[in-house]
Amino acid sequence: MRVEILAIGTELVSGAKTDTNSGWLARRLGDLGLTARFITLLGDDHADNLDAFRVAAVRSDVVLTTGGLGPTQDDLTREIVAELRGVPLIEDRDSLEAIRGFFARLNRTMSPRNAVQALVPEDCRPIPNPVGTAPGIWAPPRPNDPQVRAAFVCLPGVPHEMKTMFDERVIPLLRDAFPQAFGSNVLTTRLNLFGRGESEMESQALDLTTRGRNPDVGITASDGLISFHIRSFGSTEAEARQRLEADRQEIQRRFADFLVGEGSEELPHAVARLLAERKVTLALAESCTGGMISTELTAIPGISAHYLGGLVTYANTAKTQLLGVPASLLETHGAVSEPVARAMAEGVRLRLGADLGLSVTGIAGPGGGSLEKPVGLVWFGLATSQGSIAHRSEIGPEKPRDIIRKRAVRIALDLVRRHLRSSADPHRPPQTNDLASSSS
Amino acid sequence: MRVEILAIGTELVSGAKTDTNSGWLARRLGDLGLTARFITLLGDDHADNLDAFRVAAVRSDVVLTTGGLGPTQDDLTREIVAELRGVPLIEDRDSLEAIRGFFARLNRTMSPRNAVQALVPEDCRPIPNPVGTAPGIWAPPRPNDPQVRAAFVCLPGVPHEMKTMFDERVIPLLRDAFPQAFGSNVLTTRLNLFGRGESEMESQALDLTTRGRNPDVGITASDGLISFHIRSFGSTEAEARQRLEADRQEIQRRFADFLVGEGSEELPHAVARLLAERKVTLALAESCTGGMISTELTAIPGISAHYLGGLVTYANTAKTQLLGVPASLLETHGAVSEPVARAMAEGVRLRLGADLGLSVTGIAGPGGGSLEKPVGLVWFGLATSQGSIAHRSEIGPEKPRDIIRKRAVRIALDLVRRHLRSSADPHRPPQTNDLASSSS
The missing domain is CATH 3.40.980.10 (MoaB/Mog-like domain)
Incomplete structure (x- = not known):
C-alpha cells in the first residue's frame, strides 16, 4: 500500500x-x-x-x-x-x-x-x-x-x-x-542504550545493521541516548517474533551494561522502575541543569512515592542556605568541584530525608569557563546514608548550553541507574567502579 | 520566485x-x-x-x-x-x-x-x-x-x-x-502574545490576516503562546520597514496587555528581562510542574543574578519540611488549594530570601482527580514581602499530563510578568486585577 x-x-x-x-x-x-x-x-x-x-x-x-x-x-x-x-x-x-x-x-x-x-x-x-x-x-x-x-x-x-x-x-x-x-507478520521494537558513543556501538553491530538483512536493524542517537530499532518480518507472526527475539537477545548480550530500556523506556523510566523495585527514595540538588532532571522524573505518573523532591540551587547563597554547603568549601574549591558536588548530594539527602541524594553542578556556558574549569565541566554527586562519591565529566568542548545541560541530565540519571542496578544493598556507599561507564 | x-x-x-x-x-x-x-x-x-x-x-x-x-x-x-x-x-x-x-x-x-x-x-x-x-x-x-x-x-x-x-x-x-x-524589500518579525485563545485573538485581527494583504500577517499557536508573524514587502527597504512598523504598532495597540515579546523573546525571557529591570529576585516552589519553570528560566544565560533557585516539593512531606507549609493546611484543604499555594509561595520567598515567591500546585493527571478537584486544576501562588495572592486555573479537561504541565508553566510565568509590569512598586502585594487575564 x-x-x-x-x-x-x-x-x-x-x-x-x-x-x-x-x-x-x-x-x-x-x-x-x-x-x-x-x-x-x-x-x-x-x-x-x-x-x-x-x-x-x-x-x-x-x-x-x-x-x-x-x-x-x-x-x-x-x-x-x-x-x-x-x-x-x-x-x-x-x-x-x-x-x-x-x-x-x-x-x-x-x-x-x-x-x-x-x-x-x-x-x-x-x-x-x-x-x-x-x-x-x-x-x-x-x-x-x-x-x-x-x-x-x-x-x-x-x-x-x-x-x-x-x-x-x-x-x-x-x-x-x-x-x-495489514498483516501480523511485521514486529518492531526499540532498545535504548546509554554510556557509549554511536559510532562505537555501531562498529560492534555491523553484522546486525547490514542492509537487506531480516530483521532490519537501524541505529539512531539523540543527546547520547543510542537506540537500536529492530524490525522483523516473517511469513507468520511466530516466525517474525522468533527473529525479533534472537536480535533482541543478541543486542542485550553485547551491550548488557548499557541497556537502559525497551520501547519508550528511557533513563527516567529506568530510574523510576529501579527506585520502586529497590524501595528507595531519591532527592535531587540541581545547579546547572536547573530543574531538568526533576522535570523528567516528574513527567512519570506515580513517581511521587519514590521521588521526594529537589532543590534548584542556582545561586551560591541557595547552596549554603538550602543545602548547608559550607561557604568555605565554595570559596576554597568553587561551586563546580568534587567537594561541593558531594556536599550538595549529602545535604539534599538529609534535608529531604531520602535514601539517595543526587547532585549536579557544572558550567553550562556560554560564559563562566576557564582554562582549569572549561565550559562543559560537570561534577555529579551521589550520597547514601553510608557515604558519598563524586563523578567528573567534560561535555564538550564547544557544545551549546542546551546540549551540555541535556547530556548532564542523562549522565546524572545513569549514575543512579548504575548504582541501583549494581549494588545488592542500595544503601551501601556508591562505588566508583559501578559508575565508571557514564563518563562518555 | x-x-x-x-x-x-x-x-x-x-x-x-x-x-x-x-x-x-x-x-x-x-x-x-x-x-x-x-x-x-x-x-x-x-x-x-x-x-x-x-x-x-x-x-x-x-x-x-x-x-x-x-x-x-x-x-x-x-x-x-x-x-x-x-x-x-x-x-x-x-x-x-x-x-x-x-x-x-x-x-x-x-x-x-x-x-x-x-x-x-x-x-x-x-x-x-x-x-x-x-x-x-x-x-x-x-x-x-x-x-x-x-x-x-x-x-x-x-x-x-x-x-x-x-x-x-x-x-x-x-x-x-x-x-x-533578490531585493532588500522583505522584512519579517514575530510578536508573541499570551493570555487569550487563538480564535479569540484572530477574531480581533481579521482585517490584518486577510489574504493577499501587505504586510502578510499569519497567526500560530503553541501551548497557549500565540504568535503573529508579520512579513512586509516594499519597493524599497524603507517602504517595507514603514509597513512592518505600522502593523507592529497596531498589534501592540490592540493586544498590549497580552504582548510578551518579539522575535525569540517568549515568556521566560520577558520574565528575566523584567526581573533585571525592576532589580527583583525570584524564588520558585513547584509541585505539579516538577522543575519545568526552573528549567525554562535557567536556560537563559546570566539569569542567576535574579533567579535564586527553587524547590520541587513533589511529596507532601517536602512541602512541610522544605517550605514550612503547616501540615494542618494540607490536611484541611489538600495540597491543591488556595491556602497551600499561598503558603508555598510565602515559604519559598522567605527561605531563599527573595523578593518574589512563586508557587504552583496542581493535578497533572492522569490519576488523582475528583469531581471537586478535577485533573487539570492548578493553583498558583505569588508572594511579596507585603502579602500574597492565589490564582486558580482549570487546564483541560481531558488534556494529557504533558500539556497540563506546559500550560501551567506559561500561566505561572505570565503571573510574574503581569505583576512586574503592572505595579509601580514590585514589592507591593500582588493584585487580583493585574493577574486576571492569565486564566485562559
Whole structure:
C-alpha cells in the first residue's frame, strides 16, 4: 500500500516551527508494517494545497494530512478536499454538537467561527476528535474517478489531538478499508542504550545493521541516548517474533551494561522502575541543569512515592542556605568541584530525608569557563546514608548550553541507574567502579 | 520566485531520523526574502525520486535538494537529474582531483566507489564542496523544455557540508541566475502574545490576516503562546520597514496587555528581562510542574543574578519540611488549594530570601482527580514581602499530563510578568486585577 503524508502550515515551510507530527506518523506506520513514501510540508496557500492534494491523490493509496482544520481563514483542508472531489461542504450536526459540548465542558463561549469546524465534504465522513474542537475527515477513495485514487485521512495539526485520533480512530478505519495491507507478520521494537558513543556501538553491530538483512536493524542517537530499532518480518507472526527475539537477545548480550530500556523506556523510566523495585527514595540538588532532571522524573505518573523532591540551587547563597554547603568549601574549591558536588548530594539527602541524594553542578556556558574549569565541566554527586562519591565529566568542548545541560541530565540519571542496578544493598556507599561507564 | 526543497533519504521518511536540513534552508530562504512553498521528504527509491523531481521541475523555479550524493548504490541524485534531462553522466576532472585531494589531506585511502561522486550530468556544473567529498550539482533551467522549467541545486545531506556550500556557493549562484528575485524589500518579525485563545485573538485581527494583504500577517499557536508573524514587502527597504512598523504598532495597540515579546523573546525571557529591570529576585516552589519553570528560566544565560533557585516539593512531606507549609493546611484543604499555594509561595520567598515567591500546585493527571478537584486544576501562588495572592486555573479537561504541565508553566510565568509590569512598586502585594487575564 502506497502511503504518503502531507503536513500543512506556513510555519512548517517558513522554518518557524519544526514538524514533529510527520515523524511520529512515519514511526507509527512502521509499527504497522507500512512505509511513508513521501512526506510533504506545505504552507496555508490555496493553490499550493490543491497542487499537493492533486499530486498525492493519483500517486498514493492513502494520504495522511495534518493541519489546516482549525477555525481560521488560514485553515483550508476542508475546502481543498471538497474542491478536489467537486462536492459541496455540508454541516455535520454531530460534529457541531461535539464542538459545542467541548466548549461547554470548559465553561467557555464558543466563537461563531468554530462552527466552520463542523463542515465536511458531502461524500466524506467526520472523524470524531475526543480531545479538541476540530474533527478530522475520512475521504474514501473514488474508484471511478482517475483524479482521486487515494483515500485521504485529514487530522488536526495539534500533536496530542492528532496522535489520539490516529491511534483510536484512524488505525481501525484503515484496517477496515485496506484489510490486505495489514498483516501480523511485521514486529518492531526499540532498545535504548546509554554510556557509549554511536559510532562505537555501531562498529560492534555491523553484522546486525547490514542492509537487506531480516530483521532490519537501524541505529539512531539523540543527546547520547543510542537506540537500536529492530524490525522483523516473517511469513507468520511466530516466525517474525522468533527473529525479533534472537536480535533482541543478541543486542542485550553485547551491550548488557548499557541497556537502559525497551520501547519508550528511557533513563527516567529506568530510574523510576529501579527506585520502586529497590524501595528507595531519591532527592535531587540541581545547579546547572536547573530543574531538568526533576522535570523528567516528574513527567512519570506515580513517581511521587519514590521521588521526594529537589532543590534548584542556582545561586551560591541557595547552596549554603538550602543545602548547608559550607561557604568555605565554595570559596576554597568553587561551586563546580568534587567537594561541593558531594556536599550538595549529602545535604539534599538529609534535608529531604531520602535514601539517595543526587547532585549536579557544572558550567553550562556560554560564559563562566576557564582554562582549569572549561565550559562543559560537570561534577555529579551521589550520597547514601553510608557515604558519598563524586563523578567528573567534560561535555564538550564547544557544545551549546542546551546540549551540555541535556547530556548532564542523562549522565546524572545513569549514575543512579548504575548504582541501583549494581549494588545488592542500595544503601551501601556508591562505588566508583559501578559508575565508571557514564563518563562518555 | 517559486522555491521548493526535496530532502532525500530513507531514514527521513521512516521516522528514524529528523530532517533538520530543510528547516535550516527554509530559514535561510526567509532571510533572503524567499519562501519555500513545499518541503518534500522522500526515500532512496528510484521511482519515487523520479516522480518527486518531475513534479518539482514543472511547478517551481528553483528546487533545492539535499542528500543522495554519497558514494553508495543508494545515492541516486546524480542519476535522477541526468534521467530527468535526458543527458548522460560524465566525469568531471576537477571534481575527481578535489575528491582525491580531500582523502590525501586526511591521510586516508580513497575508495574506488568515491570516483562516482565526480560524475555530473552533461549539461550541468558541479558545485565544489570545500568540506567533504561530494560535490553538488547546479542544473540550470531549460527554457525550451516544458518538463524542466526549474533550476535544481543539489547539495549533500551532511548538514555542515550542505550549510557551508549553500552560504558560500549557492547564494551567489542564485543571485546571478535570478537577479530580479533578490531585493532588500522583505522584512519579517514575530510578536508573541499570551493570555487569550487563538480564535479569540484572530477574531480581533481579521482585517490584518486577510489574504493577499501587505504586510502578510499569519497567526500560530503553541501551548497557549500565540504568535503573529508579520512579513512586509516594499519597493524599497524603507517602504517595507514603514509597513512592518505600522502593523507592529497596531498589534501592540490592540493586544498590549497580552504582548510578551518579539522575535525569540517568549515568556521566560520577558520574565528575566523584567526581573533585571525592576532589580527583583525570584524564588520558585513547584509541585505539579516538577522543575519545568526552573528549567525554562535557567536556560537563559546570566539569569542567576535574579533567579535564586527553587524547590520541587513533589511529596507532601517536602512541602512541610522544605517550605514550612503547616501540615494542618494540607490536611484541611489538600495540597491543591488556595491556602497551600499561598503558603508555598510565602515559604519559598522567605527561605531563599527573595523578593518574589512563586508557587504552583496542581493535578497533572492522569490519576488523582475528583469531581471537586478535577485533573487539570492548578493553583498558583505569588508572594511579596507585603502579602500574597492565589490564582486558580482549570487546564483541560481531558488534556494529557504533558500539556497540563506546559500550560501551567506559561500561566505561572505570565503571573510574574503581569505583576512586574503592572505595579509601580514590585514589592507591593500582588493584585487580583493585574493577574486576571492569565486564566485562559
